[in-house]
Amino acid sequence: MAHYTGPRVRISRRFKTPIFGPSKYLERRQYGPGVHGPKARRKVTEYALGLIEKQKLRYYYGLQERQFRGVYEKALRRRGVTGEQMLQLLECRLDNVVYHLGFAPTRPAARQMVTHGHIRVNGRKVNIPSYTLKVNDEIEVRNHNVSRQMATRNLEMSTSRAVPDWLALEKDNFKGRVMRIPTRDEIQPIANEQAVVEFYSR
Template sequence: MIFDTKCKKCRRVGEKLFLKGERCFSQRCAMVKRPYAPGVHGKNRRSRLSEYGRQLLEKQKIRYAYGISEEQFKNYFKEIAHQKGNREELFVRQLEKRLDNVVFRLGWAKSRSLARQIVNHGHILVNGKKLDIPSYQVVKGDMIKFKEKTKKSPLVKDLAESLKKHKAPRWLSLNAGKIEAEIKDEPKLENFDKIGELNMVIEYYSK
């Protein structure tokens, strides 16, 4: 069986990162079939990591999960480095407030990678204007919705029904019937999925 690059990322860090939506919850998941690192020697590759190695691993888990480049990830830390407050929470805000992540959190896409495609293809309006930048940082008061033309597409037509069971984070106000939402507050540390150890990521970039 051939696994794609998303599956290999999960196998590389030794943990499910839920990069492929529903497939990650099924027996088809690569971490169910081959729960070891990719490559010929994958089964025997796991070894005890140094402190630096552990920090690097935790960073990669979070970076892969959010689909962010190394440069973007590093820039997020630079932006919060001199801000007052809990650095872990400040870092979470940078990640969670990305437009592609908001689309994912609202239940409009089954994975962040699909959410990124939806944004890239210009299907999302922010305050009535088309925005095709996945890394755009939403702010309190922003109104998010699909373009009217997109609402008539197969992508969205069955979404209203599935959204009735979806529970969006408290910082997002979702109108499931109209398939639109408002940014009500700042994301909190509690909104972060326990994908990786944030404190180790902060330590990694603080050197």
């Protein structure tokens, strides 16, 4: 499945949010990209606000529109608050969990690790980044020199990032486990998920 490979700082500046992580350019230029960026913009409509929030989440998790719409429709069929269910589905994606555990420095890098076969789930190779993990699922870096060396380097780089409480990491064994489904407060999304739900429900 294709994913966004274009300029990232430009996207972050468009939404005035560090979608792809901290950026010195975003801090320096806190306005939209292009020659008209610093100028005042027209009033944003409700539809545009919903679109902006949806795009923020989509870029943040690295999904194409069709994939993201599929996540929303799956959340819609679940019991509970649709917005919260959608965020939980996004957080429990395999590539996102690999990133949270520190096996990869970014979500795109985590996606690449999964697609290249470096990750196993419950002892079996899974090369689908969108694979939805469940409680007690065990994530492990493949027992291979290249895979373990890559994970070791990434774990050393990610020491400043805390592993979420809903995950457990066995750093020495290159393993992680989903202890429970994250709550809305633990996810702390960069966008208003309710605006996304309202955008799709029009």
